[in-house]
Amino acid sequence: MTETADTGRGGGVERRVRVVLVDDHRMFRTGVQAEIGRTEQTGVEVVGEAADVDQAVTVITSTRPEVVLLDVHLPGGGGVEVLRRCATLMASADSPVRFLALSVSDAAEDVIGVIRGGARGYVTKTITGTDLVDSIFRVQEGDAVFSPRLAGFVLDAFASTDAPPVDEDLDRLTQREREVLRLIARGYAYKEIAKQLFISVKTVESHVSAVLRKLQLSNRHELTRWATARRLV
Missing domain, CATH: 3.40.50.2300 (Response regulator)
Known part of the structure; x- marks a missing residue:
């Protein structure tokens, strides 16, 4: 600082x-x-x-x-x-x-x-x-x-707080995948995410698929619960 x-x-x-x-x-x-x-x-x-x-x-x-x-x-x-x-x-x-x-x-x-x-x-x-x-x-x-x-x-x-533990699951995600993850967890539709990040809907879909695969989750509802539990939303 x-x-x-x-x-x-x-x-x-x-x-x-x-x-x-x-x-x-x-x-x-x-x-x-x-x-x-x-x-x-x-x-x-x-x-x-x-x-x-x-x-x-x-x-x-x-x-x-x-x-x-x-x-x-x-x-x-x-x-x-x-x-x-x-x-x-x-x-x-x-x-x-x-x-x-x-x-x-x-x-x-x-x-x-x-x-x-x-x-x-x-x-x-x-x-x-x-x-x-x-x-x-x-x-x-x-x-x-x-x-x-x-x-x-x-x-x-x-x-006054302990350093946050290393989250190996989160570390598997790229920066862009984390951005998409947070927006999905906040309830954004694919079109809204595409507009926010200046990318195509198809690219959003690809990122979501990659996130689900890396985190071994089945759908966006599980993804939302996963993100909420880690206070990423």
């Missing part, structure tokens, strides 16, 4: 990142854009905004940004629900969408909740524009970024 730096990274290489801003307060969204704009040559382009969970999922799916700035508390289920519904985008091998929580809350349960949901970092709204831009680029590059005191919550939370 890395903490946010005091200043943006230097160097002559121009960096670009496309960002979606998710927050239910319009004035705050406007303020973030203005603050980012004050940082000279940021290379950060805000390509979409959203004020609730449904809007967020729609905008993120349609624009596929590199980074999403995500508030924790949102109408429709909160930031954790956005993460859950965008799980396949986060898992994309080619162009993953990464999430950075940006919230007024510094409560441990909020921090742990979104990190377990898949966010790459968590910073509070007291962050400066320069530090925010630096955090966005760090998350884009795959770093885990936290405001200094919040990193301790995450370390304590994961240190």
Whole structure:
């Protein structure tokens, strides 16, 4: 894990990142854009905004940004629900969408909740524009970024639990097969899965057949029970 730096990274290489801003307060969204704009040559382009969970999922799916700035508390289920519904985008091998929580809350349960949901970092709204831009680029590059005191919550939370056991059955599946498995277990039809993953229905069928064969299951109902028991849904 890395903490946010005091200043943006230097160097002559121009960096670009496309960002979606998710927050239910319009004035705050406007303020973030203005603050980012004050940082000279940021290379950060805000390509979409959203004020609730449904809007967020729609905008993120349609624009596929590199980074999403995500508030924790949102109408429709909160930031954790956005993460859950965008799980396949986060898992994309080619162009993953990464999430950075940006919230007024510094409560441990909020921090742990979104990190377990898949966010790459968590910073509070007291962050400066320069530090925010630096955090966005760090998350884009795959770093885990936290405001200094919040990193301790995450370390304590994961240190207090045993490391998850190796699941040999799950390890047999490819990343794409795991994505299909999760969507099947959530009740998606083959056509819906194909649309979500930008693949054909025939390819979905092939993945499902492979998953059933590898896990020695007979049908999607057994598959759903298997996934639920492992909390993969």
